[in-house]
Amino acid sequence: MSTTKKITVTAVAAALGVTALAGCGSSDETDSGAKGSGSKTVTLVSHDSFNASKDVLKAFTEETGYTVKVLKSGDAGAALNQEILTKGSPRGDVFFGVDNTLLSRALDNGLFTPYEAKGLDRVAADAQLDADKHRVTPVDTGDICVNYDKKYFADKKLDPPQSFDDLLKPAYKDLLVTENAATSSPGLGFLLGTVAAYGEDGYENYWKKLKDNGVKVVDGWEQAYNDEFSGSAGGRKAKADRPLVVSYASSPPVEVLYAEPQPTEAPTGVATGTCFRQIEFAGLLDGAKNEAGGKALLDFLISRTFQEDMPLNMFVNPVVSDAKLPELFTEFGATVDKPATVAPDRIAENREQWVRSWSSLVVK
């Protein structure tokens, strides 16, 4: 950049700064002090679904002296890709929100500095997918499963499906709606579930049959759940006609929580034999300005305080053994005993190939 350009650029910036301040007055987000010294603020970068109670974040500040600044940027995939683009000069100290379907992409890009969080021994072994290097810390798990509309199946006096195999039965023809595996994370999870269940040789055949049985594919979870699924609040209003949808095991409790008055029974149920387990991780970003704060935050993410706050904020399950689930989950949620899993490196190697052949089979 030449000097003259630099001057012009600075002048523009100054002018914009003035305009901006004039418009915004004393905006509380302009904590410019936090950037320079950085010692008392720790920045957590995440996707749009991240959520934590105010009290819990306050507790962290009281405990450690660090204030958490949360930055959200798009869905899980977009947030991670932005992190990869800014590798080495990250926007924050800790990144939360990479799951097992994308883990290899993060690790292969060397996004994280290894750190063994305090209390990791309380975390279930099968969630610790990077146990020998500790580049990432597991924070939560969630299951992607087929949900069903209880009323529909009661009215028809039909048992809801329970397994992948059930979905192929003629009784469930034209009932299932799922998401595009290329653009939606529950869609991808469901596809991976079928890969786990039928193997690399069998899943294509399974989808051929599923297509013959009238599966409908829409682009995202919002459309599938709110517009197509007859069991959801949105779907009831939209007179939706698909009583089976690919969603989460935690969706039924959410249907109860956000209803007024709260029903005594969830309107939807979970086909527990169709679940794929998602594990979400957090890691200390390589090049973090506040490394000490970042480490404290990672410890905090698997502390009991945070883990017990998480279910009702993000509708996921804790990973630590000593966290108590809220009543809402124990009462209305489903227990998934044997979720399907696929190893992250196998996903990394084959994801594109699986999605591509799935697309040509099901979408086109």
Added chain:
Amino acid sequence: MAVPVAFFALFFAYPVVAIVGRGLKDGGRWQFGRIGEVLSRPEIVDVLWFTTWQALASTALTLVLALPAAYVFARFAFPGKQLLRAVVTVPFVLPTVVVGTAFLALLGRGGFLDELWGVRLDTTVWAILLAHVFFNYAVVVRTVGGLWSQLDPRQEEAARVLGAGRFAAWRRVTLPALAPAVAAAALMVFLFTFTSFGVVQILGGPAYSTLEVEIYRQTAQLLDLPTAAVLTLVQFAAVGGILAVHARTVRRRETALKLVDPEQTARRPRGAGQWALLGGVLLTVLLLILLPLGVLVERSLDGPGGYGFAFYRALQSADASGSTFLVPPLEAVWNSLRYALVATLIALFVGGLAAAALTRRAGRLVRGFDALLMLPLGVSAVTVGFGFLITLDEPPFDLRTSWILVPLAQALVGVPFVVRTMLPVLRAVDGRLREAAAVLGASPLRAWREVDLPLVRRALLVAAGFAFAVSLGEFGATVFIARPDNPTLPVAVARLLGRSGELNYGQAMALSTILMLVCAVSLLLLERIRTDRSGEF
């Protein structure tokens, strides 16, 4: 001139070039061979083909449905005209997440057409085309109707007195005067539908994909930057071409036409034919625009205990039992207003200076710059957003985590509207007035304050209103920018729709309705201020 150029260089050109460069460079060498490689893939060819033909079809359909309305708005006087003009403009600034939901409700199962005739259009191209008409109806009505209302009808009458038939008179007199405006409107609609994102993603289902959707998928989901870069270049070339043609038609339009006060040209409809035309237009507006908007309002009121304001009340509280936000969702309204205010100020500042510079100078270079200012309307939000990330990472411009990035991105989209609104008015200011003031001893600043400002104040307000409305509805770029958690209205709506549960769904509808009202009110205020109707939007 220096300020707008620097603004665009820093916040648009540099980030876009950098992200494209990241995709096309390998070890410091440009790999232009990738362009051919990507463009020969069959799935990319499909995308290009679909993008082009759906944009052509959408433009044609919009013209067919909106041109009669342009005529009606220009030539007929009827009660509620101003309100109606504001209403048809509301869709233009609504976020597509909201509109997609409304259209599914109408065109999908159990929808209006399904109930009446058992016709379902969801996941067909028809849903996409109709939604595009919904969004762009106002572009045609305002651009063409604005000019039409100022054409002197006596010219056509004179031709008829001289013996020309009704059609011949229209074809020889009115059509040539109108043609550039129609072409300009058609090109704008083509531009907006060519770069369509949300509509295609939601209504098209996974089977249809436009260039813009594909760029998003390649960048945000797959991180396949080389492919995204090639597609961005293709879109860039197409948009550049459209804008070049657009700039030519706009210039042709600025050739002298005898314009009259619109108040004189509009009169009450006479005869069965004219009433039928008015009725037909009103029916189209009702079915195509009011009905989808009405669905949103209806759903926002349709609470568990019958109709009421339960969802609106819920917006005021951050529910203690766990909520999608740390703050009451209603606060998104204030966030949006604040961001939009800052974005408007930036857009006015940059756009105003650009318009002033464009008025004072002429020549090829300046005209080129005029077209360049429109480019952000046609470049994908994800490209700009990701470009910010890799360019604005060093002091004094480490803005990646700063809130200012959101209004900056919104201002990029607002500036073209400001320039297009201000330019015709500024060009009309007689330079001799300014010179006279200077001769009488006024300083340049005083001359500007006393001469220019009173003349352009209205245009300035109109431009501000558009920039404000566009910023309120902007979703694409905002969602890709890391924000401290103070979501804007469209982001909050999207987030509420991303959750199950009746309360979340209802609140999303209620927030959408509020967004709609805020837009409608600001547009209605504009209608009152607006006197010069020759602006393009």
